[in-house]
Amino acid sequence: MHILTDHIAFPHPSHAEEDGLLAVGGDLQPDRLMLAYYSGIFPWFNEGQMALWWSPDPRMVVKPQEVYVSKSMRKVLRDNSFKVTYNQCFLEVILACKRIKREGQHDTWITNAMVEAYLKLYEMGHCISVEVWQEDQLVGGLYGIDLKDKGIFCGESMFAKVSNASKVGFITLSRKLTQQNYRLIDCQTYTNHLASLGAKEIPREDFLKYLS
Structure with missing residues (x-):
């Protein structure tokens, strides 16, 4: 280990x-974080730990145009019960991701230092947030690193306070990225939720080729 x-x-x-x-x-610091993402590496550690840097093999990814939209989700999107915005309240989104209770998880890897670091990246234009609203209430969202020059969005975390909110945010973002000719959404590691949205595991070597 290095x-x-x-x-x-x-x-x-x-x-x-x-x-x-x-x-x-x-x-x-921003320079180290951005070098990490451009190298296929990301930080993931708990409060009180030294920073841990990961590059898993395989890597969970999805092409924006291949994000799966189920019949029921198509109906949710048509109903327009949610409103989606971008970069309107980044801090609220990352704090919601930090605080949301997740099944089988007792603490959060989004430490206070992480919040400060990604807020700085947001202010520099490297990090974006997606907000999902219902009746003027923030009910879901996600944030991640935007590698514009590579056509890659590196998703970091998402949250939902009501059913389907995070899916609406993810699907809406994927459609926007498709229009902008992005090549890949990096989802890092496998989860059932991401798999249900069409994400698949590919060899790390293949993922690094997208970054090269």
């Missing part, structure tokens, strides 16, 4: 351990 120093650099993802852990240490 121990990071003050020098901003990462080992090649091929050096990651079997579970995807690549490096330990370092900080969350």
Whole structure:
């Protein structure tokens, strides 16, 4: 396992351990975070831990135009019961992702330092938020890193306070990214929720080719 120093650099993802852990240490300053994402690496650790940097193999991804929209979700979208906006309240979205209770999860990996770091990236234009509203209430959303020059959106986290809210946000974003000719949405690791939206696992080597 690689121990990071003050020098901003990462080992090649091929050096990651079997579970995807690549490096330990370092900080969350913007230059290091952006180098990580452009290298196929992301941070994921709990409060009180040193920073842990991951590059799993396989990688969970979906092409924006291949996001699956079920018959029931098509009806939800047609009903227009939700309103979707972008970059209107990034801090509220990331805090909601941090605080939402998730099945089988006792704490959150979105630490206070993470919130500060990604807020800074948002202010620099590297991070975006998607907000889902119902009757002027923020009921769902997601945020992630926008690698515009690569045509890749790196999803970080999503939340829903009412049924289907996060799916509406994800599907609406995928349609926008399709129109903008984005090539890939990086979902990082497998979850049933992401699989239900059409995300699939591909070899890490294939994912890195999108970034090269």
